[in-house]
Amino acid sequence: MKTPASSICLLLLLGACSDKETAEFGPPRQVPKEQRPVEWRTATYERMHVPEMGAQRKNANGQNPGASNAGGAAKNVIANTPAGWEELPAEPRNFKNAVWRIKGEPTTSCYLTIAVGGGVASNLQRWYINQFGKTAAPAVEALPPVEFANRAGRLVEHEGAFSGKPDWAAMIAFYNDGNSVTSLKFTGPKGIVKNNRKQFLSLAKSIRLASRSPNPNAPAIQPGQKMPDNHIPVGQGNGGQGNGATADQPPSPFTASAPEDWQAKPGRRILHHTFGSGSEVYVSQLGGTMKQSLDIWRGEMGMDPMTDVQFKALPKTLFLGDDGVLMDLSGKFRGMTGTEIPDARLLVAARVDGSTITFCKLVGPKTEVDSQRDAFVEFCGSIRRTQ
């Protein structure tokens, strides 16, 4: 037995020797430039092929990437600073696109974060559990609605020990577009925060985001001003949700044949259509796993997450040129934006698409959706990429 054992040890030793802590660069070789096209100085986001980093940089610094933003909030964030509050320089690198605090109260902080990833669930978990030590975070549907940046958002209010500081409180207004969350967060000593609740809500309501105006010389939008109906989507730091409505946005990444009785709805959503009294269909993308995504929509129908057996048993449908899963649910629908449909039917076709989940979702009153199920399946089968 000695021989095999020693042979194995020797082999392992040789194997270990092959992994080196130091290594030499190979000998130099000259290659014509045409043979190796190289971009030497490019911004990090371009070098990494992450366009949303560029979008964040643009959002954060307006027309002058890389410059500090000492003049207060970025030009693309418009807001009415409440009386008794003051605006501070934005800290885009820390994802604080606009910063305020109560005058004379340096312990307070209120900042706007535009379109960062992570999704609603993980943000709620961070705010409740990680920062305030709560045992659980509530469902988003359980949070009260709030008007925030001309959008229907949700309001988080809680108090306790914040990152080790006792008697602290936080108010957070937020909305999401898929996985991307925009929030206004106000923290400080409990008493001060409570006394400034009205001011915080008024600030949240007054905020307008205009990061993608096609005309840089256009007059700035005023606080409280409504966007025109055909205005480009605003506040979309993450370019993944764009629908091609702007000059600097790529065209819709998908194309499809929709039934004649569906009406295309312009806006930020992809292939957004409506029919009947309030049924809507659209295509979007999410991070996470397929099951997580499907469970989110089950949650909207008041259902528990699926078991693995249920998940595996989902029927297949043609979607984006390949097999996707088809989930068909009926019940009471309560969307993340507060939309409620008492007797609803929800259809989702979804498939793993690279590192994301691409899905097509139809939700509406059951009576309307019942007659459109086959049309939905056909619609999903016709969806193709445009590039």
Place this chain on the structure above:
Amino acid sequence: MSTTDTSVDDASAGGSNKGGSNASDPTADKVAGMKSPTEQSSPAPAKSEPSGVMRVLGAFTSQKLAVVLLVVLGLLTWLGTLAQIEGGLWATQREYFESWGLIAELPLSFWGNEFPSIENQWVIKIPLPGAYPVMILLFLNILIGGMMRFKRRARNVGVLITHIGIALLLVAGFVKLEYSYSGALALFESPENGVGVTTRAYESSRFVSFHDYELALLTDKGDTIEERIVPEYDLARARYEMVTLQADALPFSVQVHHFLDNCRPMPKGPMSRSTTPVIASDDGSPAVYLQPLKVDPERSNNSAGAYVRVMVDGEKHAEGIVYGLEMLPRERRRFPFTFEVEGQRYGLDLRKVIYDLPFALRLERFVKRDHPGTMTPADYRSFVKVLGDGPERDVQIYMNTPLRKDDFVVYQTSWGPQINGRPAGGPPWYSVFEVSKNPSDQWPMYACFVIAIGLLIHMLMKLIRFLQSSARTTLTA
């Protein structure tokens, strides 16, 4: 791997075993200088016992071993085919066919369903040698048993030639495994008006490896770029510790750490938690980190990344991330992490291994014809122009009709844009070729010819002997 026919020939040639209990395999355990068990038990004059070396040699040359090896090869092929469904082609090939040993897993199923249940499926684990040692043993078995041991008689020449052909086939496989390389070359259709998108690849004289990475240190020399390469193999340890790269002529060293086989760069926001270092940028971009992703069994689907730190005189001079996403043919440029030392500009680029070709290809046109009423292609082919030292020439490359030039073979493999094999949008198309350099490229064909000739000779000789014996029998009667 001597055949039964050969054994019969040998037996008849030796004449000692005809009609004996081992008549069907009289030479199975016999090598030059050895005797079969039948002979050993006979009262023939005693000879010395075979030495240990001869016993080992005997074992190597036995037909029994050949049969066992062929059965194991069959088993490996079957289990490997099943494994690649879940495990991906690249990983399975490594595990089953290029390794020395493995533990194969065979999930039990009943009527196509998992058995006994999805949650608790039974899996049989089978330890097996890899195909690599099996084929080496088979080669030795053929070489020693089937050729050297062979009685060199005229009647055996066909079988001998056949064995040489099989051995050549195995050698061709070995040479391909050890000395060949291949990769992908993707080109967009050249625009008819000559005005294309500057970043796209329409013409190229290089191809990139499907799987393997290299870290290239680029030095800007004006009209040329000086490259120094570190193969992925030397970065293996950077997956769990720091690897320092250096060269005598360089005024700095490079530390590589957190090498990730599959990852994506992420902007660091308050919502994101990073298990890898966060690197601040100096261009106004948010801080960035590499988010590890689950490694896809299909290795070409992964994008590797790593952290690099440039050290000058023991001090940190620059720090950044290198990301190996391959964007060809949409983006032919590379975007290295750049830094300057002593006024000289350098770049570090983690990239798929680049191979240069002695000629260039330009895609003139790509044509795809679908089966009627479907989007399944019936035929797709590329019309390319071969550019090199000589005159330009037009070539069609399509399935089973590759371009062979200067020891390289260019195969048509795919096209785009497509999503999972379905066309995504219309032209402009791009065409994807596999480029391979394999010294033994044509050897399997030669081996097949040799085997065919060997078998033909053997069959003819058998036929002649049969006819002669029939004629004798008729005459005797």
